[in-house]
Amino acid sequence: MSxxxxxxxxxxVSRWFGSVVAVSDVSFEIGPGITGLLGPNGAGKTTLLRMMTGLAGVSDGSxxxxxxxxxxxPALYRRVGVMSEHETVYTFMRGRDFVRMMAKIRRVPNVDDAVERAIAQVDLVEAAEKRMGTYSRGMRQRMRLAATIVHDPEVLILDEPLNGADPRQRVHFQNLLRRLAAEGRTIIISSHILEEVEQLAETVLLIINGKLAASGGFRAIRAALDQRPYHVRVLxxxxxxxxxxxVQLPSVDAVNVDPDGGLVVLSNNVRDLQVELPRLAQKASIGLRRVEPLDDSLESVFGYLVER
Amino acid sequence: MGPLFRLTLNQLTGRWRIVIMTVLASLPVLFSALVVRGSRAPFVDEFEVIVISTMLAGSIAPLIIVAIASVAFGNEVDDRTLANLTLSPLPRWQIVLPKMLGALAVSGPFILGSALATGFVAYNRDATAVLAVATGIGVGLMMYTSFFVWLGLVTKQAIGVGLLYIVLWEGFFSGYVEGIRYFSIRRYATALMHGIDPRRFAGEVHVELAATSLVAVGVCIVFFVLSTRRLRTMDVP
Known part of the structure; x- marks a missing residue:
């Protein structure tokens, strides 16, 4: 079965602006589910997303x-919803009118129902009659999301969609994205809030200096970084x-002793370390109180790749 | 196209724009009234060159239109809202057309009102003369609009470039360099007035009415097509 x-x-795909290379020879494939696009500022994420949406052309590739x-x-945009990182709203418009206009230009069959459903999904029914110029940043983002999903797209491309959202809105937003993904949609989300991407995304694409540094599941990426020192804190x-x-173990590159007495072990092979450390402690009659990974989060992986 | 037309009307009808358009549009009318009622009224051909051609067709009309048409897309580019429109399944011409029509709908009443009132005052209610002036200015309005809408898509300095065009090309060169009349919207507008009412601009050499009409339609189509093409190929901010 294929x-x-x-x-x-x-x-x-590559894109350059004069002598500046924004994106360089990037290749990947995305299927249904939530994919996170990560990278530091200026890494080329937005340029890549803009090329993926057709807003910008490629210099090379496809x-x-x-x-x-x-x-x-244009016909493809019936199936795609895009939310750029900029607050692209018409401030003189009421929220409901904005979503309605977007529904109409996307030729949604039953506009009124679709508009009300989309606004309800982002929990902004009460503010829908207010002008968008009076909205908070988080409200504008949510109303933009309503406009992005009003035509029930199969693909959602969201560039920094959580900007300006308060914690309650973030949770609501995450739940909404999970629900949309569970319905079989393909969702690409770019964010600098790494914990949220880690919580949301099944697949991660790491873009650094315009290149695809790593891709796959979070743990797969982590495993692929086997040359990287792995930080473990030992009490x-x-x-x-x-x-x-x-420090004499082959799986250990360096050991630092914290002022509070904890050890930070830099291991080049954490699996070996997991086996060797308890044996060593037992043999030396040293009690191990706690062993915890310091960098088993997306942020630490991301930070490492950025620094590399 | 209705939603985009209404959007364009909303974007282009700010209070200050209305005030400025009203002031500009009333200038030729006031000037005509003063000239006609003055003790030393100019000859008709002098009046037509100064007021109808230079002032109305070559300055007031393009100034109003550049302020409106060049921002029809220009504001969307500056505010980064253009993606809202281009990320829709609408064929690109269905985005350009309501933008052009919206710009025409906003600036048209002021310019046509000014042309009608100026002709009415200057030609002592001569219906043919008033019709000729209004038609010539109206066709010029469409040509200028299509050109400035396109300009708003190709440069962020559309108003500046447009002003240079108005002052240098339409204002200076088209008045002094004879061959320029084949490339001047103002000169086509006056040629059209002459074609409808041969008494108007009688002392000048004009392009034939049929050719003028064809060129006017051609200019509108060319800039409409160029705008559509630009929208298809540009990197949308």
Whole structure:
């Protein structure tokens, strides 16, 4: 049985502005579910998203969605919802009118129902009659999301959608995205709030300096970074003596002793360390009180890749 | 196209724009009234060159239109709202057309009102003369609008470039360099007035009425097509 065709295929895409290379030879495929696009500011995420939506052309390579080119292909936008990072709203418009206009220009069959459903999904029914110029940033983002999903798109591309949202709105937003993804949609979300992407995304694309640094599931990415020192914090009954023993292990590159007495072990092979450390402590009669990974979060992986 | 037309009307009808358009549009009318009632009224051909051609067709009309038409897309580009429109399944011409029509609908009443009132005052209610002036200015309005809408898509300095065009090309060169009349909207507008009412601009050499009409339609179509093409190929901010 062959694998299902990807919804979005990015093949050898590059984009340069004069002598500045914003995106360099990036290739990946995206299928249904939530995919997180991560990278530091200036990494090329937004340029890449703009090329994936057809808003910007590629200098080289190709981007297809449902097997069709995304550039100069208006018919494709019936199936796609895009929310850019900029607060692209008409401040003189009422929220409901904005969503209605977006529904009409996307030729939604039953406009009124679709508009009310979309506004209800972002929990902004009470504010829908107010002008968008009076909205908070979070409210504008949510109303923009309503306009993005009003035509029930199969693909959602959201660039920094959580900007300006308060914690309650973030939770609501995350739940909404999970629900939309569970219905079979393809969702690409870019964010600098790494914990949220980690919580939301099944697949992660890491973009650094315009290149795809890593892709796959969070743990797969983590496993792929086997050359990277892995930080483990160890609390022990005799930390200084343990440090002297641990540093001799082949799986350990360095050991630091914190002022509070904890050890921070930099391991090049955490699986070996997990086996060797308890044996070593037992042999040296040193009690291990706590062993915890310091960098098993997306942020730490991301930080490492950025620094590399 | 209705939602985009209404959107454009909303975007282009700010209070200050209305005030400025009203002031500008009333200038030729007031000037005509003063000239006609003055003790030393100019000859008709002098009046037509100064007021109808230079002032109305070459300055007031393009100034109003550049302020309106160039921002029909220009504001969307500056505010980064253009993606709202281009990320829709509408064929690009269905985005350009309501923008052009919206710009025409906003600036048209002021310019046509000014042309009608100026003709009415200057030609002592001569219906043919008033019709000729209004038609010539109206066609010029469409040509200027299509040009300035396109300009708003190709440069962020559309108003500045448009003003340079009005002052240098329509104001200076088209008045002094004979061959320019084939490339001047103002000169086509006056040629159209002459074609409808041969008494108007009688002392000048004009392009034939049929050719003038064809060129006017052609200019509108060319800039409409160029705007559509630009919208298809540009990087939308």
């Amino acid at each position: 694998a299902p065709d990807p919804v979005i295929r990015v093949e050898g 981007v297809t969605m449902f097997g069709q080119p995304v550039r100069d292909n 022990a009954s005799d930390p200084r003596r343990l440090a002297g023993e641990v």
